[in-house]
Amino acid sequence: MPTLNKIRAALPVSRRDSATAPALTRLRIALTAFFALDGFIFAGWVVRIPDIKAQTGASHGALGLALLAVSAGAVATMMLTGRLCNRFGTRPVTVAAGVLLSLSVALPPLTHSALALGLVLLVFGAGYGGINVAMNSAAVELIAVLRRQVMPSFHAAFSLGGMVGAGIGALIAGSLSATWHLSLLTVAGLAITAAAAPTLLRGAPQLDSAATETEESAPAPRLTGRIRLLIILLGLVVLCSSYGEGSMADWSALHFKESLHAGPGLAAASYSVFALAMTIGRLCGTAVVERLGPTRTLAGGGAAAAAGMLVGSLAPNPWLAIAGFALTGLGLANIFPVTIARAGTLAGPSGIAMASTFGYGGMLLGPTVIGFLAEWTSLRVALTTIALLAAVSATVAYTTRNAVRT
Known part of the structure; x- marks a missing residue:
């Protein structure tokens, strides 16, 4: 292609x-x-x-x-x-x-x-x-x-x-x-x-x-060594984003119930707020990317998600944590679609397939890692790894800015 x-x-x-x-x-x-x-x-x-x-x-x-x-x-x-x-x-x-x-x-x-x-x-x-x-x-x-x-x-x-x-x-x-x-x-x-x-x-x-x-x-794109390395780096960005998405789905309500002692309704609403923020972020995504460009969208989104998740995981009360979850959703919203578009720019369907595979790896890895870390430390501490990987995604997206143009 x-x-x-x-x-x-x-x-x-x-x-x-x-x-x-x-x-x-x-x-x-x-x-x-x-x-x-x-x-x-x-x-x-x-x-x-x-x-x-x-x-x-x-x-x-x-x-x-x-x-x-x-x-x-x-x-x-x-x-x-x-x-x-x-x-x-x-x-x-x-x-x-x-x-x-x-x-x-x-x-x-x-x-x-x-x-x-x-x-x-x-x-x-x-x-x-x-x-x-x-x-x-x-x-x-x-x-x-x-x-x-x-x-x-x-x-x-x-x-x-x-x-x-x-x-x-x-x-x-x-x-x-x-x-x-x-x-x-x-x-x-x-x-x-x-x-x-x-x-x-x-x-x-x-x-x-x-x-x-x-x-x-022009011949069909080939996955040369350099292109493959760039796709792997983009896949790492997708993995970091998917790690957060998958973990939030599985652990947000439990965090509100156990760490913040919130009632069932507020605990259930925690993930809904995150998902709604992601949807709003994606609905506005085209305007954001056209105004800021892909690199600043990815780097800014990763930074926002990192800040939001630090607040969401360490907040002393549920309402501040809800605000943190909303910021996390907005930050993560466009990382996956923009990165997938970059992978497609480099190598067509093969690039998208490789990057998407990393994404599924993040979905699998996130909830499991959070569970083990929560056993060893606490759920609050375990959830901060979402912030860490969001910061990693922002860093990788910025360092690869000159290698991929979309």
């Missing part, structure tokens, strides 16, 4: 001026639908995990191993998806992954053991990892033609889809079985895919012409 800068170079001035054509707008909307679909389906699955645990009779440990299969399936599929995107194109692979994700979410309620659950979650993870690499790769291509840093808006759609999916799941959990709920998710996912796929596959003349001209004039 041609990288972002090569596509830009292939666009004549007249074609660049038409980058706001209706075809591109429709393509952007269709791609946004896939980001929202991804968040919607994943959140819908997450809220039914307790019901699936009860159905399978799995212990906490067995369930943990089964859930690990989601990440295992995603990580195992990501590099393969990058190669498929290079061969068949990012948009067809996005559609195929959307179908796989939609179909596989209906499988967990059909299992009756932890082993069977783990096996079907491998398939679900493959769909989840595949669509993340493919749709982010398609977004990088579109950004090149639009000449706007719109990646945060796509990830805002993912966050909004997740909020809607979790909200609907919470509302119907008491009245609808997991089998019916997840089956309806399959129907909704296939319907959204069917509605958005024709526009996505049709593409836009500006995008298709630019890609054709670039492929004819």
Whole structure:
């Protein structure tokens, strides 16, 4: 797949001026639908995990191993998806992954053991990892033609889809079985895919012409030693950000309950505030990146997240901690989308796949490390590692500023 800068170079001035054509707008909307679909389906699955645990009779440990299969399936599929995107194109692979994700979410309620659950979650993870690499790769291509840093808006759609999916799941959990709920998710996912796929596959003349001209004039990007090193550094930035996101999801409410002695409502609200701040940050992300540039957005976001998490973890009262969590969410909001766009600029789908794999590593690593550190020290101290890694992400983003231009 041609990288972002090569596509830009292939666009004549007249074609660049038409980058706001209706075809591109429709393509952007269709791609946004896939980001929202991804968040919607994943959140819908997450809220039914307790019901699936009860159905399978799995212990906490067995369930943990089964859930690990989601990440295992995603990580195992990501590099393969990058190669498929290079061969068949990012948009067809996005559609195929959307179908796989939609179909596989209906499988967990059909299992009756932890082993069977783990096996079907491998398939679900493959769909989840595949669509993340493919749709982010398609977004990088579109950004090149639009000449706007719109990646945060796509990830805002993912966050909004997740909020809607979790909200609907919470509302119907008491009245609808997991089998019916997840089956309806399959129907909704296939319907959204069917509605958005024709526009996505049709593409836009500006995008298709630019890609054709670039492929004819330049070879496909290769992962040279220097490019691979830069992708690893960008992957480290994504890992640090994902470490914070994953840890906040698992430990924020417990921190409020045990460390700050907050009531159940305030404890539950702690993560909601963080997630809402991330969504708001991503909705404003395009304007922020266009005003500050990618480097200052990443460095400033990492610094803000570090400061916010220090406040959130060490605050003496819940309300100050809530403010810290909100600042952390705003700081982390655009690190993942902007860094993924940079990886795509360097090496197309292969770069996105490598960086995304690091991101999943952070999601896995964070909650586990926090748990062990909390055992050895305290939960307050353990949560400060989120601030430490956010500062690391800011430092790495700044030191690589001259190596990557988006």
